[in-house]
Amino acid sequence: MRSRWYIALALILSLFVACDGQTTPGRRDEVDSLNARAYSFRYVNIDSVSDLAHRALSLSSDYNDGYCEAWLNLAFVEYQQMNFDRVDSILLLVRSRHPNTLLRLCGNVMQMKTCQRTGEGERFFQAKGRAEERMAQLASEEDEMSPHEVALWVYAQTEFHIIASTYYFYQEQDAQARAELDAVPPCLRFHVDTAQWVYYNYMLGPGGLVEGRDAQDITLQEFDYLFRAYISSRRDSLRYFEANSLQAFSTMFLTNDSLLQSQRPDAYNLLRFQHTDWKAEEVGLPLAFASHALSLFKDHNDLFQTACTYRTLGEIHFQQQHFDQALSCYKQALHCVNLHHLRYYGNISPDTLTAFNPDDVGRSVEKEWIQDSRISTVPEWIAGIRQQLSLVYSAMDMKQASDYNRNSYLDLLLASNQDLELENRTQELERQTKALYLRILLCLLALLLVWLVAWLISRSMKRRFAKALNELETGQWQPAAEFRQWGTAQLAQLNDDREEAEEKLEMAHRGVTDNKRKNAENRAKVSLVHGIVPFLDRIGGEVLRMKRDGAIRPERREYIIELVDEIERYNAVLTEWIKMEHGQLSMRITTFPLNKLFKIVAEGHYAFDQKQIQLQVEEASALVKADESLTLFMINTLADNARKFTPAGGRVTISAKEADEYVEIQVSDTGCGLSPEDVETITNSKVYDASEIGQSSEGKGFGFGLMNCRGIIEKYKKTSSFFSCCSFGVNSQLGHGSTFYFRLPRVLRLILLLLSWPLFSQADIVTACYDSLYQANLTGRYSDALQYAGHLIELLNQEHPGLPPMTLIDTDPSHHESAELMWARDGAPGDYELIVGLRNEVALAALSLHDFPLYHYNNRACIRLHKFIHQDATLPTYFHEMERAHRRSNILLTLSVLLTLALSYFAYRSLIGKEIRRKRGIIALKVYLSNLYLMVKRNLSIDGLRFSFPHRYPEANRMSEEYRQHLLANYIEPMHQLSDEISQLNDEQARLDFEQNRLHVQNQILDNCLSTIKHESMYYPSRIRLLAESMQEQDVQPLSELVQYYHHIYTLLCQQADEQVSQPGYKRQSVAVQKVLSDSLVAARRLTRRKAETHESVVDDSQVGGLCVLADEILLLQLMESLLTEMMSHEKANLTITACVDGDFVRFILRDTANSMSDEALANLFFPDVHHIPCLVAKQILREHDTYANHPGCRLVAQQAEGGGYEIFFTLLKASAQ
Amino acid sequence: MENFKVIIVEDVKLELKGTEQIFRTEIPEAEVIGTAQNESEVWKLFRVAEPDLLLLDLGLGGSTTIGVEICRQVRTRYPQCHVLIFTGEILNERLWVEVLKAGADGIILKTGELLTRDDVMLVMKGRQLVFNQPILEKIVDRFKKSVMAETMKCDAAISYDIDEYDERFLRHLALGYTKEMIAQLRGMPFGTKSLEKRQAELINRLFPEGERVGVNATRLAVRALQLHILDLDNLEPDEE
Secondary structure, X not given: OHHHHHHXXXXXXXXXXXXXXXXXXXXXXXXXXXXXXXHHOOOOOHHHHHHHHHHHHHHOOOOHHHHHHHHHHHHHHHXXXXXXXXXXXXXXXXXXXXXXXXXXXXXXXXXXXXXXXHOOHHHHHHHHXXXXXXXXXXXXXXHHOOHHHHHHHHXXXXXXXXXXXXXXXXXXXXXXXXXXXXXXXXXXXXXXXXXXXXXXXXXXOOOOOOOOOOHHHHHHHHHHHHHHHHHHHHHOOOHHHHHHHHHHHHHHHHHHHHHHHHXXXXXXXXXXXXXXXXXXXXXOHHHHHHHHHHHHHHHOOOHHHHHHHHHHHHHHHHHOXXXXXXXXHHHHHHXXXXXXXXXXXXXXXXXXXXXXXXXXXXXXXXXXXXXXXXOOOOHHHHHHHHHHHHHHHHHOOOHHHHXXXXXXXXXXXXXXXXXXXXXXXXXXXXXXXXXXXXXXXXXXXXXXXXXXXHHHHHHHHHHHHHHHHHHHHHOOOHHHHHHHHHHHHHHHHHHHHHHHXXXXXXXXXXXXXXXXXXXXXXXXXXHHHHHHHHHXXXXXXXXXXXXXXXXXXXXXXXXXXXHHHHHHHHXXXXXXXXXXXXXXXXXXXXXXXXXXHHHHHHHOHHHHHHOOOEEEEOOOOOEEEEEHHHHHHXXXXXXXXXXXXXXXXXXXXXXXXEOOOEEEEEEEEOOOOXXXXXXXXXXXXXXXXXXXXXXXXXXXXXXXXXXXXXXHHHHHXXXXXXXXXXXXXXXXXXXXXXXXXXXXXXXXXXXHHHHHOOOOOHHHHHHHHHHHHHHHHHOOOHXXXXXXXXXXXXXHHHHOOOOOOOOOOOOOOXXXXXXXXXXXXXXXXXXXXXXXXXXXXXXXXHHHXXXXXXXXXXXXXXXXXXXXXXXXXXXXXXXXXXXXXXXXXXXXXXHHHHHHHHHHHHHHHHHOOOHHHHHHHHHHHHHHXXXXXXXXXXXXXXXXXXXXXXXXXXXHHHHHHHXXXXXXXHHHHHHHHHHXXXXXXXXHHXXXXXXXXXXXXXXXXXXXXXXXXXXXXXXXXXXXXXHHHHOOHHHHHHHHHHHHHHHHHHHHHHHHHHHHHOXXXXXXXXXXXXXXXHHHHHHHHHHOHHHOOOXXXXXXXXXOOOOEEEEOHHHHHHHHHHHHHHHOOOOOEEEEEEEEEEOXXXXXXXXXXXXXXXXXXXXXXXXXXXXXXXXXXXXXHHHHHHHHOOOOOOOEEEEEOOOOOEEEEEEEEEOOOO | OOOEEEEEEOOOHHHHHHXXXXXXXXXXXXXXXXXXXXHHHHHHHHHHOOOOEEEEOOOEXXXXXXXXXXXXXXXXXXXXXXXXXXXXXXXXXXXXXXXXXXXXXXXEEOOOOOOOHHHHHHXXXXXXXXXXXXXXXXHHHHXXXXXXXXXXXXXXXXXXXXXXXXXXXXXXXXXXXXXXXXXXXXXXXXOHHHHHHXXXXXXXXXXXXXXXXXXXHHHHHHHHHHOOOOOHXXXXXXXX
């Protein structure tokens, strides 16, 4: 209300002035002198300023400039009292009076000052931009200024730079702040205007804007500046600056007392002496200074600085650990803020700030103030106090209060995002306008030139045309050369890619080979297991006969015992075999995000849709450490089970729950549920008949899926104690659905291991790590949080190699900026919002752990980075303005270009004539070629792009076609071919990966099955033996039952294994015998590398030319290697590997002439024996060839060789000639 | 019955012992004139004396299917000799078929009652296709299934009201004809429009409600095969 009244008054006054244009010079001088005096009292006594300015105002009714200057002085008074609205209305008034440029400049500077304080970045830069324009204008008029004007000019310039510097300083942009101070013209730094000189020195004092050798040097320099400011302000009674300097001293002395005492003894003693009244001796210098400053500010009636000084006092108390006193100081400071608010805006919002009000936790009064456009306040001011409050509360262990204040603090900072680029934009606009004028000018000049040059052109036309044609025909044209370069590079790149793809394929191929070999071995084991079944049947048969005979013949009893012994021998072989692989960690343990697997499972929703079951896969954030393909297998198995046992309309949910140690993966369904007995069976018995589980007849038969899942979990547990948290279980109630779950270890501290994980991106890890950090803070695990932060920082550092690394804390004062700020400034890519968050979380954790240095460092780093990345908030307005300017310039430019063109055309018509048409042909050709290049580069087809320029220049047509063909043959076709090859290679690799995973899972499960068989059936043979030995006539029944039960369990276990074996990995192909032989020789040499003297091997391939067999190449080689391993196990060997045709088959013969073996030994080679395990593998592989070759009759025989020694031969089906 | 001569071919010694015991205790008429553990031994024994019965195991040593080959050769070289297969290959059904093709008189699986006197006697009396209980069960099971499939084909035509044109339409769809091509057939006096209508009707008949959305010609043809409306073995186009 008051401001409106002011404006009305001012407008009436201005009318008066408008009526009366003339003034007397005497009055002018008086007004000027009053204004000058008012100015000189600015920092001495604010009331005097007001008084003098009012007097000037009353005298200057007919002197517009004097009148405006008086108002500007009043504006300063209002500014000092923080009545920002009134400052604004005064400046509006001054503008409406159109004073001279100098006064307008002063008005702009005043505006900057206000906006700096109220944190209105955009308006600040507006004012700054205007001020700069005016300063540029005034610089040329310097010589014509009156002394009074010169004084104002000096003031305006210094004030401009100092305010700008202050602004940047508060925006944490030290470099700009320093630059602004450096821009203060040197002549102005001296005693032309003492107040400004003091101001300048004060600015350099405590700001951290001085550069120096080390921390000490910087402190001393700063002290010198400050001391200079202090002495001068005392001498000239500039109370405001005296108080400010004292306040700065108090902060400085708090940490550097001894340094200053030793390095600046005179100044130190003087200051101490001057503050004996303030009990410097008892309370210490800092407190004395601050108390003194406080009283000065109070006298000066300056609320802002009073509050700041209270804050400083609070900090001193805080440092001395007098937390109660510190708190009361901060409350005083807050009280000052409230006073300011109530004084000007009490009628708008009567709410005031409190240090902490537990009833009001969710509300932030200052946020409401800032959001209310009618209220102007100083966000930085409140933010400073809030931050200190959060610290002191934290130190007093009042977590809630501390958090409340910290949140308010962060809110305030978020609300005051700055817009740095605005300044650049002002310049940009200016530059554009200039450029526009320049272009128009150029256009006009060009127009003039056109006529002049036209005839010159026409003369040189013929010559140039000839040259251009020559260039094109010889391929010297620049774009053509560039394209050639690009094309060559592109082809090289594609070649590299193909090589890489080939390498990857090779890797995948190896993976498949390894797994396939392991698989063959496992199948051989399964065969061994099956080999026991006939013995069991024999026992069964004997028992049956005993029962039938009703008598026990001794030979039957004996035979049973022999059979049992044989079974035990087989079991022993199996045990040995399994033991041989013990210690080979065959699981592929990695760390991976669970969600990756969940996504894959979710993609399989089609099968669920078919059954009208809703599949719900929840998002999972956890990282787990396990075998990825096995985990996927388990989730799939459980999901498939759930699908089978859920009726239409039901729902299957897959989710993950995180606990401290493990992640529990759950698959829940709304199906029929299980009885408690079934649950017991599933979770506890190692072997059970799956078909007995479940209720309804059609729902029966869980298969071996659940057994396999449990087996995998058991295997994890056996692998390492790290997996001790693993478990598998089910919660279920009849009719209420079931939840199957398993637990895998969750990755917490081992995040760094992830770096070795190639398949998922660094960004995932970083995000996961940040989430963990956030969660840790949320749940009060602050030390954990700091650890996470450490990991995260390492990760981020790895993302930015070659740049200075981030640290959790950096105490080196010569580092003005944190590393990440440098990254951001250098434009290094990165998720800076995340880093801001990281710093904030670390600050929060540090606050809670009372680690204040860590807090301060991270808080500051957070704020600075935040401010840096949020420099751009007014982009829309900028674009708007740019667009307008663009449109304007476009219209002007178009007009001038049109004009130029029209006139040029006239010149062209009249001067150059048809000669140019030929040149156009060349240009069109060039354009066409450029288009061709572009299309090739964008990987588009050039089929549709044909050149047509017939009636003008037919020669161009011929050349265009030649170029086209050239491009097609040399670039496009090879590129397409390479791309095709790469994509084929990638597909093949994907297929191999898939196969490898399948085999891997199969192997793991077979491992489990086999070890279960080993464990579960070991015990029965000896029982049978015991019973058989002690059996009497009437005792046949228990033996019969035992044998039957054993048989039942055993076949059940075999079925589980068979289920895996029934998925063939066999791949039938035609393999050249020649290659098999040479590969075998390589394998033989590899096997006997260490004993080459005693073990010789040669290949005789005289009879195999062009011969091929039908086989799986990988398995065939394994078969060869197995036999070679067997034959090379003797102390010496002299091996010949050969092959020949044998009817429909090809016979491969391995003959050893260095050893001889008995018929008995040869016959036993292919029966289970620990020493001949390779033979068992060979037998299994041959058996598979027999099965899948569609022609039985493959042989594998060991026999005496003609002419000494022995031989092993095998036959494989011959491939029909192609 | 008269005495007869037997050769037992069995690679596992312990099993051989059990088999011999069975002959000794239960089939006294049989005279075991020799036992062989591998292929070459079999031919050696045959050269000495030709038996009346060869009891043959399919897998010998490393060669797991060599029995088939031995059986085939015995059949050609010694047509008077009966061959009874006695094998532990309880899962490998294909091998059974192979060995029957090779001329075996019967197959006894090494499970359940094993070898019984009755089975051996049946073979000696010249009975073909002698099987013991476990293998018979499997064979009958297969037989039932195949009969069921036959029945289903008849049932399908009735229960889905498939007329001659429907069958022809579906058959040609399955063979990859387009509707335009089918409309050209002599036995199809319809235009493309009415074929489309027929297809929609067929979808309604062959698919339960709720599964009809998004069914195309391929899915329809496959469904017809699944329901045995079409017979995969007789999938031929009409002769034009």
